[in-house]
Amino acid sequence: MITREYLRESHSLIKPYIHDTPVLTSQYWDDRSGSQIFFKCDNFQKMGAFKMRGAAHAMLRLSDKERSRGVVTHSSGNFAQAVSLAARSLGLKAYIVMPENAPEVKKNAVRGYGGEIIEVESTAQAREAKADELVQQYGATFLHPSNDLNVIIGQGTAALELMDQIPDLDEIWAPVGGGGLLAGCGLMADRFSDGTQVIGVEPYEMDDAYRSLETGVIQIDQHGYTIADGLRTFLGDINFPIIQQHIDRIERVKEGEIIEAMRLVWERMKIIIEPSAAVPIARLLSHDEAIANKRIGIIISGGNVDLQNLPFKS
Amino acid sequence: MITREYLRESHSLIKPYIHDTPVLTSQYWDDRSGSQIFFKCDNFQKMGAFKMRGAAHAMLRLSDKERSRGVVTHSSGNFAQAVSLAARSLGLKAYIVMPENAPEVKKNAVRGYGGEIIEVESTAQAREAKADELVQQYGATFLHPSNDLNVIIGQGTAALELMDQIPDLDEIWAPVGGGGLLAGCGLMADRFSDGTQVIGVEPYEMDDAYRSLETGVIQIDQHGYTIADGLRTFLGDINFPIIQQHIDRIERVKEGEIIEAMRLVWERMKIIIEPSAAVPIARLLSHDEAIANKRIGIIISGGNVDLQNLPFKS
DSSP: OOOOOHHHHHHHHHHSSOOOOOEEEOOOHHHHHHSSSEEEEGGGSGGGBBBBHHHHHHTTTTHHHHHHHOOEEEESHHHHHHHHHHHHTTTOOOEEEEESSSHHHHHHHHHTTOOOEEEEEHHHHHHHHHHHHHHHHHHHHHSSSSSSHHHHHHHHHHHHHHHHHHHHHHHEEESSSSHHHHHHHHOOOOOOHSOOOEEEEGGGOOOOHHHHHHHHHHOOOOOOOOOOOOGOSSSOTTTEEEEEEEEEEEEEEOHHEEEEEEEEIIIHHHHHHHHOHHHHHGGGSSSSSSGGEEEEEEEEEBBOOOTTOOOOOO | OOOOOHHHHHHHGGGGGGGOEEEEEEHHHHHHHSSSSEEEEGGHHHGTTTTHHHHHHHHHHHHHHHHHEEEEOSSSSSSHHHHHHHHHHHTTOEEEEETTTSHHHHHHHHHHOOOOEEOOOHHHHHHHHHHHHHHHOOOEOOSSSOOOOOHHHHHHHHHHHHHSSEEEEEESEEOSSSHHHHHHHHHHHHHHHOEEEEEEEEEEGGOOHHHHHHTTTTOOOOOOOSSOOGOOOOOOOTTHHHHHHHEEEEEEEEEHHHHHHHHHHHIIOOOOOOOOHHHHGGGGGGGOGGSEEEEEEEEEEEOOOOTTSOOOOO
């Protein structure tokens, strides 16, 4: 049983290592949706994404002995940067397993935060084998980007902060990729709200979480291509039961809606969000009447984009 | 004599029509500069730029009779949108003289805010003649984008708010184009601070304000091309004496520094700023020791960019 006290302590533990990110509102989105929309801006989080929360929390829950041996993860995305920066902040060694064909810009970001990159072939087997090897070699602790209870709780602090900042939300919307953020939000809403519903949003092209909830079995097949690169991953056996228990439902959006939502946020709100962060916002473009007349919090998950490769077309 | 009371009243008058924009800080820029930098985010202002302040203020100081006859301006930039939106908010008619070759996206923005566009040839004579004609025809009041005392005071409320939010600033930096914002900031710092210096920053390629201060005569020749499109204009006889009296000095930055500063703000702060807004921030890239160990407020003047035409190169 994860108590409210434990969760509050989790937030207190990570606070010195994260930003208490602001909540923004927008007349445009309020008018368009007929609801009050509160954007929890973790694009302003350290290293540019909510992943910093889970990485820092997981490390802070390690024993001194574990900390002295460092941490290992495999990721080519925001979690790699989060583990690198959190490890540096806490004085730990971080081993980051990355595919050898990962973009140089992502490798440089990890190196910039002090992570040690170990390159492997671009297959799931290769990266898992290498991570296991590093765990064996250094006695380091493996941190999974989304299927780890302390990572999940850390990510959930985004929702906890949001509920502290904006009381009485009817709903909280978050993107679903590996499921860590969504599970964390569900857990926090269950423990700290009076009936706030948590809704996951994912691309139709990558609706494994939707199908997992429908079937009751984790789906690990991808049937399309989504621009939301942070969401190209599957649920895990630790976060799936939490999602089943605490998430109201999962909604899906189209690729064109994701790009349009991203463009509208850039143009109207003047803030930079990444494609994965645009996924829940894209739901505001639907004409679903269920969206109106509510107080809705949306987690903006990150703002790391490649400015040389933007999806906007004239 | 413009009293403190008049200026406070100006701010109170426009408050219902503008956003009280946030002040952001950034570890990156603090580390890089050795100073504490406070960014006054008027890119989050209504219609995306500080120009809303001056337009609203100038209209609010009109008599009922004047208001009933509407307002005229000539601009193809942010001031055209500001006058259109402020006029709609106050129930006035707005006539916007624009060059016939102005980008369709800018015309659409003006129409979207309810302004009536009158197209003319793309020459200074043509737009001034047409504006005069509209003033005669409708008895409308002409509002100059930068050389009008009530516009200047309105723009200055950005600095007044900033000083209310962040006390004891050593310096306030603002971009210089037509000089309205800079003059307004100088006036406010003179009336409401204990020695806060106001510094204008402009591109080397368009350093008419620098040369105007050096020579004591308004310079109206342009010798280069700047990406900071909002600054491609000259000082006027109303704002120049205020600038001479209340501005400490004008610093200049290079085109490459402007683009680099814009990119760094997008990447590190995750906020969208336009090239003109990057001009004072570009000064932080210099290695001038005069920048260190201070509390510096920087006015981020706007965030209106064409996402299909960004200056970032790989």
